Amino acid sequence: MIRDAINSDKFSVLNFCKDTFSWGDYIQDVWDYWLSEGNLLLVEKQYPVGMCHAFFSKNQIWIEGIRIKSNFRRQGLASELIKHVESLAKEKQILFSFMLVDTKNSSSISMAKSLNYHIFQTWNFYSLFSQINNNHKIQFGTVLNYTQIPHYVKSWRWLALDEETLLSLYKQNKIIFSDNSGDISTAILTDSEHFDKTLIVTLFSGSQDNTLDIISYIQNYGAEKNYQKIQILTKEKLFFLNTLEHKTTFNLMQKFLH
Ligand SMILES: CC(C)(COP(=O)(O)OP(=O)(O)OC[C@H]1O[C@@H](n2cnc3c(N)ncnc32)[C@H](O)[C@@H]1OP(=O)(O)O)[C@@H](O)C(=O)NCCC(=O)NCCS
Structure with a gap:
């Protein structure tokens, strides 16, 4: 069957x-x-x-x-x-199984729960319009601690962020951070493997100023590299910006496989 x-x-x-x-x-x-x-x-x-x-x-x-x-x-x-x-x-x-379910998809959430999945994390999906913007002071580097941040998003899959992956992303200048004022904000930039000219960003948002700095960089990067879509995935709820649209909220469902 x-x-x-x-x-x-x-x-x-x-x-x-x-x-x-x-x-x-x-x-x-x-x-x-x-x-x-x-x-x-x-x-x-x-x-x-x-x-x-x-x-x-x-x-x-x-x-x-x-x-x-x-x-x-x-x-x-x-x-x-x-x-x-x-x-x-x-x-x-x-040991672990994961799936991503829209928080509004109650039938799918019920199904996942009936199979002993639990809500591991909740993630927000934003779309961002690209825009030439040279007003940013981001840095490149691996300030992420992969023991505290278990996943990054690659083609809409939440994949393990281990040392090897982190190093490889770092070497490609795909990890950016901003620590100008307040809590540090970090982002990982990846290209969608399924959709042309689609940038997928995993954002770990610290202070509003630092996140704004990162967003300015990404908008500019998107414009310079001719991306048609910029998709941001973040656990945090972001502030209002004309160029940022909140699309959906997802539950990342997890099950421990004994
Ligand atoms: C969600 C979906 C995949 C479930 O498929 P399914 O074959 O009907 O699910 P199952 O029969 O295995 O359901 C198992 C349990 O899940 C829960 N469940 C499934 N559909 C449900 C519904 N519409 N309302 C409430 N509970 C539901 C029930 O607990 C159910 O057990 P029960 O029928 O004994 O009460 C199906 O509805 C679907 O294809 N939906 C559209 C696509 C989609 O949302 N996919 C998931 C994206 S993450």
């Missing part, structure tokens, strides 16, 4: 993933990429009626794109898919 997806499943899966949310869905944009990464799983009843993708990294699995065709919901199919992924993770001695 559960199997790996193949390319010819694309049409039937995308057919039931067209209108998942009020704004549509994004599965059509990531299907090819997820298929090439592997662990794109389907649940089928003569034909595919559900999907999810699992991304295995060092110490965790990331479960994304859980979709069940509407007339097949509440039959335990999403739960079966997730339990299947968890069993694959346990075979690899992986």
Whole structure:
């Protein structure tokens, strides 16, 4: 009933993933990429009626794109898919499973809780307009303490921020910070692997002044490098700015796999 997806499943899966949310869905944009990464799983009843993708990294699995065709919901199919992924993770001695759920998606939060996931953290998603702005005094460097900050966002996956990753991001000048006044603010800049010209920023916001400094730099960087979209993910609620739009709030759900 559960199997790996193949390319010819694309049409039937995308057919039931067209209108998942009020704004549509994004599965059509990531299907090819997820298929090439592997662990794109389907649940089928003569034909595919559900999907999810699992991304295995060092110490965790990331479960994304859980979709069940509407007339097949509440039959335990999403739960079966997730339990299947968890069993694959346990075979690899992986200890943690994560998924990201919109705080307004009550059915998905209920489902995650019914599978013993808990709300690990809550993250805000902002979009920022790029703008030439030379008024910033940021610095490059690794002031982040990865033992206190367990994750950064890469292509909408919250991945472990270990020493090796930190060093590699640092060498690419992808870690910036501002400590001009008050608590330090830091950000990690990454390119989306799925969407062209999309900058994804994980922001750890300290004082308002320092965060404003970082935002000025990012706006300028976005304008100079011709980014079409700048997406900021941060645990903090940010202040009002004309060029900053709060889009959604997400729960990062976690489960310890015994
Ligand atoms: C969320 C979704 C994946 C759940 O799939 P599903 O196959 O219906 O879920 P399950 O049957 O495994 O549900 C397991 C439990 O979750 C909870 N649950 C699932 N849907 C629920 C709903 N609409 N309302 C309340 N609780 C719900 C229930 O506790 C349920 O157990 P029960 O049916 O015995 O009461 C499905 O509704 C869906 O595809 N939604 C649109 C896409 C989406 O939101 N994906 C998740 C993005 S993170």
